[in-house]
Amino acid sequence: MPHDHHDHDHLSPSGHPYRADDDTPLTYWQTLEIAVRELLIDKGVTTAATIARQIDVMDARSPANGAAVVARAWTDPAFKSRLLTDASMASRDMGFDIGPLRLIAVENTAQIHNIIVCTLCSCYPRNLLGLPPDWYKSRAYRSRTVREPRAVLAEFGVTLGADVTIRVHDSTADMRYIVLPARPAGTDGMDAAALAGLVTRDCMIGTGLPLAP
Amino acid sequence: MTNTIPPDARRWHDMGGDPAGPVPQDQHDFSLWEKRVDALMVIGSSTGHFTVDGLRRVLEDMGPDAFDRLTYYERWIAAINQNLIESGVYTTHDLAVKMAQITARGDTYGTATTPPTTP
Amino acid sequence: MTRVRVHTYMPPGHVRTPAYLRGKTGVIERALGPFPNPETLAYGLPGARTDLYRVRFTMAEVWGDMAETPTDTLDAEIFGHWLERLD
Numbered sequence: 001m002p003h004d005h006h007d008h009d010h011l012s013p014s015g016h017p018y019r020a021d022d023d024t025p026l027t028y029w030q031t032l033e034i035a036v037r038e039l040l041i042d043k044g045v046t047t048a049a050t051i052a053r054q055i056d057v058m059d060a061r062s063p064a065n066g067a068a069v070v071a072r073a074w075t076d077p078a079f080k081s082r083l084l085t086d087a088s089m090a091s092r093d094m095g096f097d098i099g100p101l102r103l104i105a106v107e108n109t110a111q112i113h114n115i116i117v118c119t120l121c122s123c124y125p126r127n128l129l130g131l132p133p134d135w136y137k138s139r140a141y142r143s144r145t146v147r148e149p150r151a152v153l154a155e156f157g158v159t160l161g162a163d164v165t166i167r168v169h170d171s172t173a174d175m176r177y178i179v180l181p182a183r184p185a186g187t188d189g190m191d192a193a194a195l196a197g198l199v200t201r202d203c204m205i206g207t208g209l210p211l212a213p
Numbered sequence: 214m215t216n217t218i219p220p221d222a223r224r225w226h227d228m229g230g231d232p233a234g235p236v237p238q239d240q241h242d243f244s245l246w247e248k249r250v251d252a253l254m255v256i257g258s259s260t261g262h263f264t265v266d267g268l269r270r271v272l273e274d275m276g277p278d279a280f281d282r283l284t285y286y287e288r289w290i291a292a293i294n295q296n297l298i299e300s301g302v303y304t305t306h307d308l309a310v311k312m313a314q315i316t317a318r319g320d321t322y323g324t325a326t327t328p329p330t331t332p
Numbered sequence: 333m334t335r336v337r338v339h340t341y342m343p344p345g346h347v348r349t350p351a352y353l354r355g356k357t358g359v360i361e362r363a364l365g366p367f368p369n370p371e372t373l374a375y376g377l378p379g380a381r382t383d384l385y386r387v388r389f390t391m392a393e394v395w396g397d398m399a400e401t402p403t404d405t406l407d408a409e410i411f412g413h414w415l416e417r418l419d
Contacts, residue, residue, distance in 0.1 A: 119229030
């Protein structure tokens with residue numbers, strides 16, 4: 001089969017190159033991926049276009065989506081109430097197609113800090129925030145967060161007072177979680193778009209705090 | 214009554230509370246083949262050929278060695294493949310022949326991958 | 333709030349009740365409704381709709397004297413057949 005030298009897959013939809021893979025020695029597992037993909041196409045289960053489209057769909061999901069949800073909750077009390085009641089529906093209302101996922105938003109306050117982990121595997125609200133960071137999937141994070149969340153937070157540069165209660169959420173079944181961080185001080189008058197710029201991925205997992213304005 | 218769990222009954226993936234070192238902060242960019250694995254996971258489950266639960270079960274049954282020896286996406290493509298064989302989408306022989314064809318195409322991922330067909 | 337204790341069962345196979353919570357007592361933080369049972373879905377079988385609950389435990393309950401901060405809490409989703417109602 002002729003090899004296409006103008007392979008458009010050299011750039012991901014975000015415009016950034018994929019990690020350079022094409023010139024590295026083919027591994028057994030990469031061979032398996034190619035084989036599984038081609039067999040699924042051969043057997044009519046899917047098509048190359050569908051696979052490419054799914055990659056694009058996943059690429060479009062990023063923490064920016066979650067940041068928009070958080071910023072709206074900070075500026076729209078009725079939306080915040082809906083978010084805390086049914087985060088799936090609230091996200092859909094903002095136009096984010098999160099599929100059948102059941103999302104729960106947990107709110108940080110002056111007295112409560114939430115942090116999310118999946119000890120059994122790596123469940124993550126990927127349909128809203130995109131793919132999880134490597135550290136979320138690590139043995140150390142999965143093992144230690146449920147036992148010593150403050151020590152884990154310290155590694156992420158977050159120190160909380162003794163008057164703050166930490167709530168750890170182990171994502172063991174069908175729920176997925178997003179932390180609604182507390183709105184930073186000194187942000188009065190900022191609109192939702194500007195506020196979204198303060199919302200990092202880590203503060204929606206609970207391993208960080210929003211940026212200062 | 215104390216909660217005594219016999220050590221050999223607890224499964225390796227069930228790691229909540231285990232001692233561990235610092236959380237590794239280094240992060241890698243996803244490569245195309247990894248994004249394809251993710252896409253196959255979504256497509257295979259949404260077309261009803263397996264469930265995420267079936268993938269997890271296979272991952273758990275791989276044992277602790279796999280977690281240390283294989284990367285995340287290596288384990289996932291292995292689990293996806295296992296589930297597809299279990300659900301009869303293709304046979305081990307289909308897979309063997311296909312893998313041999315692929316390795317004959319070239320030594321790198323780029324040369325071994327059939328270019329995407331124009332939609 | 334309803335107090336529940338997690339069964340100390342330790343079966344082999346695919347279960348979603350973490351070992352570190354077995355035998356622990358918590359309260360039902362909210363009922364989530366029924367979801368297909370992952371324990372059977374994992375083997376290619378149908379998953380019967382099974383009630384799922386978010387259960388809240390104190391860190392003191394889970395880790396005893398080893399708790400980093402006894403009053404911090406741990407919430408996990410546990411299926412009904414893993415819970416024994418105490419109230």
